[in-house]
Amino acid sequence: MQSQGLPPAPPPVAYLDVDGFDTAASYVALAKSRGTRTICYLDVGSAESNRPDYASLSAISGLLGNSYPGFAGERYIDIRRYPEFIQIMDDRLRMCRDKGFDYVEFDVMDAFEDGAATTGFNLTEQDMIAYVTALSARARGYGLKPVQKNASGSSAALVPLFDAILFEGCVLGDFCADSAPYVTAGKPAFNAEYPEEWPAGTFDRARTCSVSASATVSTIITVVDLDRPAPDRCVP
Template sequence: MRRVCAVAGLLALVLVLAGCGKGSGADARPSPGPSDGRWQPRPGVDWQWQLTGRLDTSVDVPVYDIDGFHHSKETVDALHRDGRKVICYLSTGAWEDFRPDAGDFPESVIGRGNGWEGERWLDIRRTDVLEPLMAERLDMCRDKGFDAVEPDNMDGYRNRTGFPLTAADQLRYNRLIARLAHERGMAVGLKNDLDQIPELVDDFDFAVNEQCAQYGECDELTPFVEAGKAVLHAEYELPTARFCADSRRLKLSSLLKKYELGSWRQAC
């Protein structure tokens, strides 16, 4: 629920100094965050997730999660001027044939399809190949001014990738991605990978989850909330009446979205 600006006494002065307008609210206030000063979203923050279609910047929320390749520095700057923090969506665990750097990935690291057209799992064991490629992608996010990164396909070890990936391989790779983002001054979210949350919660600044309510898994995200870190959560098939009460109890930032992740949303 969005906070209404107060108008009395010292509290009013504090709110005026902090700014209380579009994109404001308790969830938009700066968090103490990590010691290096990077942004860290807090539990309950409202957000918009749009990866396809013409970007709708009229949704009155403090956080936008958008495709890092599709949008320019000018778009990120405009969202910043409107008081928003902006997350850079990237796939770090799967190859996508429609990205401009697709030809830089050798065939030896490209595995089975992951169920989405044009996407195939990567051999995350090959950090000698993947680290410089992912560093370039994260450089792009940084140079465009993004505040954070949503690295996707971070749980290949639990899927049929075409490679004999282990849980240890996944931990090593996910921590590599987190380090690369932090070295560039950006926050980073753990995408899905619920089984490894206890090992990774300290390495990541927030979580992004799909369909934990549908599969009865939302309690597994509690370590992030307990650490003061947001869980950005989306459902696709359940009506909001089926998950919003639990989301509020667990302090998740929950949306109902369509699978194409256009501008349409219903927030809890």
């Protein structure tokens, strides 16, 4: 699996996870011609100012909340109001379909875990489930397989809606085992581990790969900014 940050040619990996807006259909087609399954990254829980549909989201009064920590140009979305903006997300899903992707990743679907003081909204797990239920149904209607992003504690409830799960930092956070509902169902489980988030000098590659293998999670070892190809991965 390769996360965002495109090399000149698709790498020889089983799964390629790349930005839906920034990746050309020709790149997706080349990856698929080499036997790679492609994942379309979409942010569904916050609005990013660099996206072409940001103005449409920000035009809905009161829809956008606080800035996402560390990203001044990104603001949380009040997902409780998803019927008001679902068409915008539907357009994104069709973009993924039209570019030929196999899967679609729903990022920032775990905003309810951040709390109202951070997001600006009193979001609940049930709000998230209602929202991603609608998104997953639309994705499947376009022939896309939806991917759960984080929200690890909700895995058992969400596994019927998704075809794979993707964690960030599950070794550091000790929650790789939350992939069990997916593993049991025979669905892929992925993880991106960021050494820079570990306390200085404590990153342990051997432990990372051992924990990943025990949980049957495929892990890449990469950087938070995702501005270059992942430098390492745990090979099963």
